[in-house]
Amino acid sequence: MATEFHNLQELRHSASLATKVFIQRDYSDSTICKFQTKFPAELDSRIERSLFEVTMKTLNCYYAEAEKIGGQSYLEGCLACATAYIIFLCMETRYEKILKKISMYIQEQNEKVYAPRGLLLTDPIERGMRVIEISIFEDSGSTSSSSSGSSPTSSTAQ
Amino acid sequence: MMKNREYQQIDPQALATPTPTPPPRPLPEHKPKRARRKWEVFPGKNRFYCNGRIIVARQSGVLPLTLGLILLTSGLFFVFDCPFLVKHLTSCIPAIGGVLFVFVVISLFQTSFTDPGILPRATPEEAADIEKQIDNPTGSSSSYRPPPRTKEVIINQQVVKLKYCFTCKIFRPPRTSHCSLCDNCVERFDHHCPWVGNCVGKRNYRFFYTFVVSLSFLTAFIFGCVTTHLALSFHTYLVAANLTTNEDIKGSWSGKSGNEDVGNPYSYNSMIKNCCSVLCGPMPPSLIDRRGFVPSDDSVQTSPVEIELPAAKNDINMCTHGTKGLLETASRSPLLTSSCPQAKPQAAPAFLEPLPEVTPSPALEPAKTTAGRQSTNTPHKHHSHHRSKGKQASHHTHKTSNSSPRPHHSHSSRRKDSKNRDPKFSSLR
Numbered sequence: 001m002a003t004e005f006h007n008l009q010e011l012r013h014s015a016s017l018a019t020k021v022f023i024q025r026d027y028s029d030s031t032i033c034k035f036q037t038k039f040p041a042e043l044d045s046r047i048e049r050s051l052f053e054v055t056m057k058t059l060n061c062y063y064a065e066a067e068k069i070g071g072q073s074y075l076e077g078c079l080a081c082a083t084a085y086i087i088f089l090c091m092e093t094r095y096e097k098i099l100k101k102i103s104m105y106i107q108e109q110n111e112k113v114y115a116p117r118g119l120l121l122t123d124p125i126e127r128g129m130r131v132i133e134i135s136i137f138e139d140s141g142s143t144s145s146s147s148s149g150s151s152p153t154s155s156t157a158q
Numbered sequence: 159m160m161k162n163r164e165y166q167q168i169d170p171q172a173l174a175t176p177t178p179t180p181p182p183r184p185l186p187e188h189k190p191k192r193a194r195r196k197w198e199v200f201p202g203k204n205r206f207y208c209n210g211r212i213i214v215a216r217q218s219g220v221l222p223l224t225l226g227l228i229l230l231t232s233g234l235f236f237v238f239d240c241p242f243l244v245k246h247l248t249s250c251i252p253a254i255g256g257v258l259f260v261f262v263v264i265s266l267f268q269t270s271f272t273d274p275g276i277l278p279r280a281t282p283e284e285a286a287d288i289e290k291q292i293d294n295p296t297g298s299s300s301s302y303r304p305p306p307r308t309k310e311v312i313i314n315q316q317v318v319k320l321k322y323c324f325t326c327k328i329f330r331p332p333r334t335s336h337c338s339l340c341d342n343c344v345e346r347f348d349h350h351c352p353w354v355g356n357c358v359g360k361r362n363y364r365f366f367y368t369f370v371v372s373l374s375f376l377t378a379f380i381f382g383c384v385t386t387h388l389a390l391s392f393h394t395y396l397v398a399a400n401l402t403t404n405e406d407i408k409g410s411w412s413g414k415s416g417n418e419d420v421g422n423p424y425s426y427n428s429m430i431k432n433c434c435s436v437l438c439g440p441m442p443p444s445l446i447d448r449r450g451f452v453p454s455d456d457s458v459q460t461s462p463v464e465i466e467l468p469a470a471k472n473d474i475n476m477c478t479h480g481t482k483g484l485l486e487t488a489s490r491s492p493l494l495t496s497s498c499p500q501a502k503p504q505a506a507p508a509f510l511e512p513l514p515e516v517t518p519s520p521a522l523e524p525a526k527t528t529a530g531r532q533s534t535n536t537p538h539k540h541h542s543h544h545r546s547k548g549k550q551a552s553h554h555t556h557k558t559s560n561s562s563p564r565p566h567h568s569h570s571s572r573r574k575d576s577k578n579r580d581p582k583f584s585s586l587r
């Protein structure tokens with residue numbers, strides 16, 4: 001099963017979407033961007049818990065760094081205020097730079113970890129930073145089309 | 159290979175119906191002819207410009223009014239106040255004003271045209287997942303019952319309820335509120351500001367604050383400059399210097415001939431005193447008596463006689479005229495009545511009495527000699543009577559300046575020309 005999909009292209013070719021799992025936001029630390037690290041039941045047979053937790057924790061670290069209030073953010077904020085925020089038109093903010101890093105990390109994780117297991121991580125920025133969407137694919141070529149842990153209504157959820 | 163290619167979200171629709179065409183080539187039958195941007199299908203009540211770069215609320219509110227007021231006030235300031243103040247003070251004034259104006263306009267545009275922190279609405283899968291999670295605890299699969307409206311979370315040891323938004327189909331994050339005017343959930347929602355025509359939220363609050371603060375500074379700056387302009391203006395200067403326009407133009411006190419010692423003699427040398435005297439001094443009455451009546455012809459002849467009475471040289475004329483007639487006119491003189499209020503009831507009848515019973519008295523002799531011009535007896539008789547009455551009248555005269563035993567002397571002392579003094583009239587004073 002793990003070697004069934006070598007890359008995302010193969011996933012696209014032969015897989016059919018079974019269900020989607022949504023990792024919700026964790027608001028225990030106020031409104032900063034942080035996702036729950038609770039392992040969803042639907043992924044129980046798909047991926048190791050440790051790999052999932054590493055991915056989640058790394059993403060949370062990235063977001064914490066982006067939203068960190070420190071020297072660099074103060075400098076950027078004061079400079080922007082002094083120039084009537086015109087520099088935002090010229091340069092990329094620190095948050096945007098880290099979002100690019102996150103996007104690259106998710107792509108890398110998808111290629112190395114999740115795609116071979118028939119999973120696909122969606123960048124939270126595509127979903128308004130509300131959820132991390134994990135798509136679970138089933139091999140359309142396989143006879144056993146039953147998806148693990150999915151509800152009968154998943155196919156009509158599109 | 160995959161690392162070089164930009165990562166794209168796999169379309170579930172495309173995956174559901176796999177096609178035989180190779181993946182790198184786009185699938186024309188699944189993609190529309192013109193790729194639409196997300197702003198074109200945005201569900202909220204917003205308007206977009208510059209191909210989605212600029213976002214405003216559907217109701218622009220009074221943003222044009224706000225902008226118009228700022229431009230008008232600043233324009234008037236730059237056109238009318240700045241040239242005067244640059245000449246009299248410093249050229250920094252338009253520079254500072256310009257910087258503030260630029261700050262105000264830029265921060266206003268940024269507040270109005272920036273996404274305030276709109277949360278995109280949930281995808282159908284997401285909404286279904288939320289409903290599924292809510293229905294799970296009950297065990298029933300009824301889809302007609304709406305999901306519970308709140309979800310409790312603990313934030314910093316405090317319970318916070320998250321509300322479910324039926325429009326956006328999400329549980330709103332903390333401090334997020336749904337704006338009914340924009341029909342969007344906005345993160346860290348502050349308020350919907352009609353002056354800027356947009357919501358104020360997490361992403362544009364700093365622009366809004368900069369706008370408000372810089373606008374306050376600009377308003378205060380313009381107000382200060384206008385006040386300074388008025389203070390330095392022409393007539394305020396004249397009032398403070400106690401000058402007239404005529405004097406200022408002619409340079410009466412400013413040393414037109416190069417003499418610096420010439421100063422305004424009317425100035426109190428204090429701005430406040432000058433202002434007080436010019437603006438708050440006593441109001442003089444009108445001298446032209448606009449509503450008075452023009453006098454008729456009969457009263458024209460008597461008036462010169464009354465006027466001539468106090469004059470010194472008129473005494474000579476008085477001697478030649480009838481004494482009684484003169485005494486009658488004298489009684490009507492305002493000088494007589496005003497100078498001797500206490501003697502009025504006594505003096506008036508005293509002078510109007512017929513005087514034939516007057517007998518010459520020894521006191522008359524020195525009066526004769528001092529008078530020097532009495533030629534008829536009648537005046538003497540009158541004189542003696544007058545002198546006796548004059549003694550009484552002299553006591554009531556409050557203008558007596560010396561304590562001479564002779565009453566006529568006391569009266570005559572007020573007169574400048576002693577030679578023309580007539581004792582007949584000494585008591586009249």
